[in-house]
Amino acid sequence: MKPQQILIGGLVLVAAGIVSAIALVPRLTPPRVLSGYVEGEPLYLAAPVSGSVAEMSVRRGDRVVSGQPLFAIDPRQVSAQKSQAEAEVSAAAAAAQDVRRGLRPTELAVYDANILAAEARLREATASLNRIAPLARKGIYAPARLDDAQAAVDSARAQLSAARRQRDSAALGGRAGQIEGADSRSLQASAVLGAAEARLGDLSPRAPASGVVEDVFFQKGEWAPANQPILAILPDERIRLKFFVPQAALSAYRVGGTIRFACDGCAAGMTAKISFISPRPEFTPPVIYSREARDRLVYLVEATPSVRLNPGQPIDVQPLVPGT
Secondary structure (H helix, E strand, C coil), X not given: CCHHHHHHHHHHHHHHHHHHHHHHHHHHXXXXXXXXXXXXXXXXXXXXXXXXXXXXXXXCCCEECCCCECEEXXXXXXXXXXXXXXHHHHHHHHHHHHHHCCCCHHHHHHHHHHHHHHHHHHHHHHHHHHHHHHHHHCCCCCHHHHHHHHHHHHHHHXXXXXXXXXXXXXXXXXXXXXXXXXXXXXXXXXXXXXXXXHHHHHCCCECCCCEEEEEECCCCCCEECCCCCCEEEEEHHHEEEEEEEEHHHHXXXXXXXXEEEECCCCCCCEEXXXXXXXXXXXXXXXXXXXXXXXXXXXXXXXXXXCCCCCCCCXXXXXXXXXXX
């Protein structure tokens, strides 16, 4: 074999060794850092009704604290609904109170007339009985005639008793069905009023948490459709770190555990608490480039940082070692 061929063969073997070392050595040694990024989940705030934006109290990029006013929708339409609901509540309450008072004198007069009629029938039936009884005892009338007269008296007496009970029940406000219906209408009107008041409060919401106004979609004077986001807030507690852990090192990570991380321009020694570990593995996303390793099978891990960071910012996480 010629010396040139021996030299070429040797060079090929050396090149193959170098390529193998580049490919295998990083997989045999644990990575010095795990690459990840910062992600934020904004809150989108809207109004339940359509209307013109009457006030916009914040601008994009402003920092807000929990409870701070954000914007207001023109309240005239909902205020009119609230006024109508208040009037219906008052009317329903008055109707319920009126039912409990019982009947008015003019209404009671009808029951009194029924009593007078029943008393007249009883007197007539009694008089008839008094005429028939002596004649029946003398045999002039048959006993059946006396029985009929006595039955007429008993019937008239029962009718008089029923008329008096009806009058007493009406005078004492005993109209249970009407009272129950009036109370139901009063409760329904109160519920409508409560909904109108809640809707009126929703027209001028306050910040649900401290954070930064990420975007403002409608400005003062613009018409905002119902349930259409008017602005977005990125709360501090909804900012998380996301990074991927090789499956071989997953046993070192637990929810509630602490990891250390670094980022460009950040203070040293920052920490975060692990809040989520994906139960399913996945392949390394192409946007994540670790510096020394390229493990194909990884698990997503999320952690809550102790300081506020900007979404999209890349981070380097110090890996945990299994068994320590």
